[in-house]
Amino acid sequence: MFSRSLLFLVVASTSGAALADTVWLKNGDRLTGTIKLFDGGKLLLQTDYGGAIPLDWDKIATLESSQELLVKQDDFTGERAKSLQRADDGKVILANGETPKTVELASIEQMIRPKPVVEDLVWKGNIDLALDYKRAEKDTDDYDVDFKTQARHGRWRHLAEGEYNREFSDDVRTADNWAAEYALDRFLTEKWFWQGRLEYKHDNVEELERQRTLGTGPGYQFWDDELGAFSLGSLLNRTDHQYANGEKENFYAVSMKWDYNRYLIGKTVEMFTNGEVGKPLGNAADYTLDAELGLRYKVTDWASLNMKAEKDMVSGSEGEIDETRYTIGFGVGW
Structure with a gap:
């Protein structure tokens, strides 16, 4: 035995x-x-x-x-x-x-590993959640949810991202907005691609109620591997604005987008930044900037802690907007 x-x-x-x-x-x-x-x-x-x-x-x-x-x-x-x-x-x-x-x-x-439907499909992404409660002379509650995902097969790459933000100050709603973006890349060579993009933003508090942007243009993928990725894209955009009082306007702009991430310390830490800088054509604004910079620390294979800074800037003859938001939260990735 x-x-x-x-x-x-x-x-x-x-x-x-x-x-x-x-x-x-x-x-x-x-x-x-x-x-x-x-x-x-x-x-x-x-x-x-x-x-x-x-x-x-x-x-x-x-x-x-x-x-x-x-x-x-x-x-x-x-x-x-x-x-x-x-x-x-x-x-x-x-x-x-x-x-x-x-x-x-x-x-x-x-x-x-082969996939059952699209054999060479590679899919990755993350969802980040941040909550901020402050109880003092003025009570504030802030909720922020972000997601970003990417899928690639053959010459095609799909990118989708979104954000929801809601904030209260002494039970008064001071922020309530969401945004979603979808982009489709067609790789012309190993590095060069052509992108089409649709972005939509909706705000329930500010005077600018809705924003819709359609854009297209070439891009270049410097690298994309297990340790990170870096790409640049140039776009010609048409943006439509609708205000809370019913007024509408539209304009064209050129912009440059970047998307960078890098894994460090055995892929336990991720440094990332993405954003877009644009120049409206025939518009009062001199330039616009929408950028994000952050760190993500992996607690397990799928869970992480994140810290981010977001910057929104508009510079023009009618004045300037300069807003910075800092968030710390929890996320999941795949």
Whole structure:
């Protein structure tokens, strides 16, 4: 009985080890874990001993995996591999049930787990919540909810974000507004893309009740990988304003948008900033600025604490608006 039990434990441990993915480095080291994805020159290996470890692709000699992976040798098409098998240094074998195919590691652009509908779909995002209660001579309650998400497949990238803010001072509503934005990017090359954007803002307190902006223009993706992303976009916009008294106006503007984030300290800390600076055409305003800067600290794989500063500025002949908001809150990400 003892021998059978010992044999069972040996077989179980051997099977568990066989199911682990293995990466051989050029310096002779061997790492085991689960391959999460390869993108932007980084292979993300999930381990029991060190969490998620990003590995430089050019430091890898070969690898093997029992997972089914979508292996892309260019930016837009891919091949399903039932498993990956070890090969000579600088190569890997794609096993798909037919004749195994040996490819150069340098020729692989991306590896991800296949999706049931859109095979190369990559989806990420976060939702942040901030609450501020102050009880003093003047009581204030402030609620702020933000979300931002991005999905990419092939040449297309979808971006959506929104914000809701509500504030009371001594039970008097001093702020009540929300905003939503959707953008669709079409990648023309690996880095260059063309963007179309729709933005809508609604305010239940201020004189400017509704804002709608339609824009289009080129953009450039400097990088987008497991350690962060950075892109710039230039847009020609048409903006329509509707005021609480029923008056309306519209104008055209040119703007520059940026979106940057960077993970630090083993992806436990994220630094991010995004925003837009614009110049209205034939309008009284000299320039406008809407920017956000913050830090996000991961408490678990999905939960985080965040601290943000938001800046809104309008400069023109009719006066200036300069508002800054600071929030600290809790969020979830995927």
